[in-house]
Amino acid sequence: xxxxxxxxxxxxxEIGFEERMATVVFDVAAEAHIVVDGDVCQxxxxxxxxxxxxxxxxxxxxxxxxxxxxxxCFECGSCYLVCNEEGAISWRYPEGGRGxxxxxx
Amino acid sequence: MPDFDxxxxxxxxAGSIAALELARGGASVALIERGVYPGSKNxxxxxxxxxxxxxxxxxxxxxxxxxxxxxxxxxMMMTDHQAMTVDFRTTxxxxxxxxxxxxxxSEWDRWLAQHAVDAGATLICSTTVTGLLRDANxxxxxxxxxxxxxxxxxxxxxxxxxxxxxxREAGLYKEFDASHxxxxxxxxxxxxxxxxxxxxxxxxxxxxxxxMVGATGPIAGGGFLYTNLxxxxxxxxxxxxxxxxxxxxxEDVIATLKRHPAIAPLVAGGExxxxxxxxxxxxxxxxxxxLGMSGLLVCGxxxxxxxxxxxxxxxxxxAMASGAAAAQAxxxxxxxxxxxxxxxxxxxxxxxxxxxxxxKRLRHMPELIFSHFVQHQQAAMVCDVVEDLFTVTNPTPxxxxxxxxxxARKANGVTHRDLLRTTWRAAKMFF
Numbered sequence: 258x259x260x261x262x263x264x265x266x267x268x269x270x271e272i273g274f275e276e277r278m279a280t281v282v283f284d285v286a287a288e289a290h291i292v293v294d295g296d297v298c299q300x301x302x303x304x305x306x307x308x309x310x311x312x313x314x315x316x317x318x319x320x321x322x323x324x325x326x327x328x329x330c331f332e333c334g335s336c337y338l339v340c341n342e343e344g345a346i347s348w349r350y351p352e353g354g355r356g357x358x359x360x361x362x
Numbered sequence: 363m364p365d366f367d368x369x370x371x372x373x374x375x376a377g378s379i380a381a382l383e384l385a386r387g388g389a390s391v392a393l394i395e396r397g398v399y400p401g402s403k404n405x406x407x408x409x410x411x412x413x414x415x416x417x418x419x420x421x422x423x424x425x426x427x428x429x430x431x432x433x434x435x436x437x438m439m440m441t442d443h444q445a446m447t448v449d450f451r452t453t454x455x456x457x458x459x460x461x462x463x464x465x466x467x468s469e470w471d472r473w474l475a476q477h478a479v480d481a482g483a484t485l486i487c488s489t490t491v492t493g494l495l496r497d498a499n500x501x502x503x504x505x506x507x508x509x510x511x512x513x514x515x516x517x518x519x520x521x522x523x524x525x526x527x528x529x530r531e532a533g534l535y536k537e538f539d540a541s542h543x544x545x546x547x548x549x550x551x552x553x554x555x556x557x558x559x560x561x562x563x564x565x566x567x568x569x570x571x572x573x574m575v576g577a578t579g580p581i582a583g584g585g586f587l588y589t590n591l592x593x594x595x596x597x598x599x600x601x602x603x604x605x606x607x608x609x610x611x612x613e614d615v616i617a618t619l620k621r622h623p624a625i626a627p628l629v630a631g632g633e634x635x636x637x638x639x640x641x642x643x644x645x646x647x648x649x650x651x652x653l654g655m656s657g658l659l660v661c662g663x664x665x666x667x668x669x670x671x672x673x674x675x676x677x678x679x680x681a682m683a684s685g686a687a688a689a690q691a692x693x694x695x696x697x698x699x700x701x702x703x704x705x706x707x708x709x710x711x712x713x714x715x716x717x718x719x720x721x722k723r724l725r726h727m728p729e730l731i732f733s734h735f736v737q738h739q740q741a742a743m744v745c746d747v748v749e750d751l752f753t754v755t756n757p758t759p760x761x762x763x764x765x766x767x768x769x770a771r772k773a774n775g776v777t778h779r780d781l782l783r784t785t786w787r788a789a790k791m792f793f
Contacts, residue, residue: 264781272617272634274613276634277613277634277637278635278637278723280634280639281636281638282636284398289464290659295580303606305606305607308605308606308608308610308611309545309602309605309612310611311545311547311613311639312639313611315371324788328634331405331638331639331640332403333639333640333641334524334525334641335540335543335545335602335639335641337538338539338540338602338641338660339602339603339605339606349527350396350489350490350525350527352490352507353396353487353488353489353490353506353507353508354398354487354488354489355399356403357402357403357640358397358398358402359402359403359404359405359467359468359636360398360466360468360636361466361468361550361595361635361636361638362401362402362404362405362406362466362467362468362636362638362640
């Protein structure tokens with residue numbers, strides 16, 4: 258029951274993730290405000306940051322570590338809050354005036 | 363001599379109202395904002411309830427950057443293929459003094475900050491506060507990421523948002539973890555004013571507020587859809603722990619919501635103007651930090667003051683009211699010659715108005731709202747009852763309502779105990 262309308266599904270799936278993020282203005286700071294200790298991530302079984310981050314900044318590696326970006330970050334803080342490994346994610350606000358600049362938030 | 367009488371950290375609704383009222387009271391105020399403009403880091407669902415502004419900026423409804431006045435409010439209980447909607451509209455919310463309004467934070471927060479500036483506060487943008495300066499057990503200022511960026515004051519007002527580094531550094535949070543937070547994600551979709559007026563049955567600057575339960579699949583949370591003037595904001599609020607456990611991406615939850623038969627016709631063809639995300643402190647009264655200490659007060663989201671009580675979803679009003687109370691407490695403490703000791707009277711001021719009274723009465727709301735029954739059973743049961751009630755079963759005679767309800771209850775795994783327990787818990791808070 259409740260199969261989604263195929264026409265609508267096709268239309269909405271047209272918004273790719275890059276297209277989605279291209280609607281957001283970022284002024285990227287030179288210095289990363291997120292630091293991930295890949296060694297600590299090796300022991301992580303949940304990798305919750307990967308699915309939770311609304312900007313999709315965390316990518317699991319086959320080696321067991323995490324590849325991360327800080328550039329297109331909403332600065333929400335979800336990643337460090339769901340991280341269950343002590344000290345894996347160090348997170349602070351980016352340099353003043355840099356980072357995300359929302360226009361329709 | 364300190365650099366300022368008061369340093370307010372964060373030019374959101376709490377910070378700007380605090381700075382405005384402090385400046386009006388004759389204090390020298392620095393209002394420090396890490397964004398390039400106030401509001402640039404801020405995002406919310408989309409509705410402000412500005413009643414508190416009547417006494418602070420009496421003509422707010424003439425000058426504020428308002429998108430639409432909410433005159434129609436819907437609560438939608440959904441399953442993946444059903445929706446039962448309670449739809450209320452009133453013309454009385456469409457004229458002064460109004461009730462709720464939709465607005466963009468980039469405009470709303472900038473407008474409030476300008477009021478603080480006009481009253482004499484010094485707004486310092488593009489500056490991140492990196493920590494607190496202490497003298498023994500008293501806060502005496504902040505460090506910033508500007509060179510020579512230390513600033514001193516008699517008192518610091520931390521309005522630094524949901525992640526409040528300052529309240530945590532001061533040790534005011536007993537616990538600060540994912541269980542008290544939700545993640546809000548939304549899309550602003552351009553549709554054009556005429557199209558919105560047609561789809562939502564409104565005109566002029568009247569708008570619609572739709573709240574949804576059962577819209578987020580297995581993840582605890584809710585959905586929303588608000589009308590701006592020529593765009594709509596559609597999104598979901600997801601319990602952080604639940605989202606993490608579901609291994610689902612937040613934008614996929616929005617995509618599923620947008621395909622729902624009750625929502626798809628409202629948002630179809632909308633052009634994505636901006637996608638955004640923000641953390642929401644939804645832990646309620648029991649998750650709040652200590653609200654201050656010598657030399658420091660905490661307001662708004664930084665103090666976890668967002669009210670997420672199911673039918674009531676409010677935050678900006680709690681932020682503004684706490685900012686106003688912080689200013690009043692600070693001015694009184696200055697008057698009494700103890701300019702750093704505002705925290706005790708600050709708390710009593712908040713206890714004396716809606717800010718802590720609403721929160722205290724609704725303190726058990728978060729557990730009720732995120733309960734298995736409310737999240738995963740209630741909407742389905744209601745939808746099944748309504749569907750059975752209106753499904754014509756000829757030639758079989760109509761079943762009795764008692765039987766319909768009982769069938770829907772069983773089909774959704776709801777026990778009599780669940781029903782009684784939830785009714786009792788809700789009744790205790792609402793009545």
